[in-house]
Amino acid sequence: EVRLLLDRFGSHSLSNEAIRSLQKHGISFSFCHKVKFPLPFFSANQRNHRKITVIDGKTGYIGGFNIGEEYLGHNEYLGLWRDYHLRLTGEGVQDLQKQFLHDWFDDTKQNLLDASLYFPKQNPGAILHQFIPTDGAYLQHTFLHLINGAKKEICIGTPYFIPGKKIMNALLKARERGVQITILVPEK
Structure with a gap:
């Protein structure tokens, strides 16, 4: 399917x-x-x-890659396109699958969330992680919670870094606590 x-x-x-x-x-x-x-x-x-791909409920991809000729670097106007994309295996794939099937239901009214076919048993992965789907309404609250809880390192990769006052203050306080902060943005 x-x-x-x-x-x-x-x-x-x-x-x-x-x-x-x-x-x-x-x-x-x-x-x-x-x-x-x-x-x-x-x-x-x-x-x-969202850019989510799930294959057989066991392998997932998430990130920023768009699918289209214009993103292959052949367009002089756009130039070479670079973005992040992650390949996942293990239990985290089920989070992606749930999000995709939830989005699918929202738009088609076809409920597949209870189908065990889409959620095969997975072994726990080696890296503890959590996917936090959001429509943007609670994004600042989530970021503040994560930044305030950071103990060692914060890595931010984004095409647009325009933090509001609360996010900026939280980052500065994290730095004062000794948290290493890396922010990666495009050069152009």
Whole structure:
């Protein structure tokens, strides 16, 4: 089974012919957060920017890679595109699977969250981690909690580092506690 959930704005150049071809070959397809009337501008801003891939419930990928020719570095205007992407195995893949199936339900009303087929038994991984899905509303609270709890190191990789006063103060206090802070942003 292959399911493809795409952002409507980010996939605006995907032709109807391509969509029909995907469906003809048995790929379940949906656009997420469809534009709704009477508030098209508000609903158009409610986008799903997650990039999640789960294979057989055992291997997951998450990060920033977009899929498209324009991201291969051949476009003179965009230049070479660089981004983070992580490959996961172990229990953390189930977190990604749950998030994808939750997003799938939101847009298709097809509930697959209880299907054990999508959640095979996994061995615990070697690295303790947690995925925290958010729609942005609680992101600052989550970041503050993580920054304030840091004991050794904070690594931030982001294309845009524009911290508000609370985040900046929390980072400065963490540094005063002896926490090593690394912030990686693009040069251009």
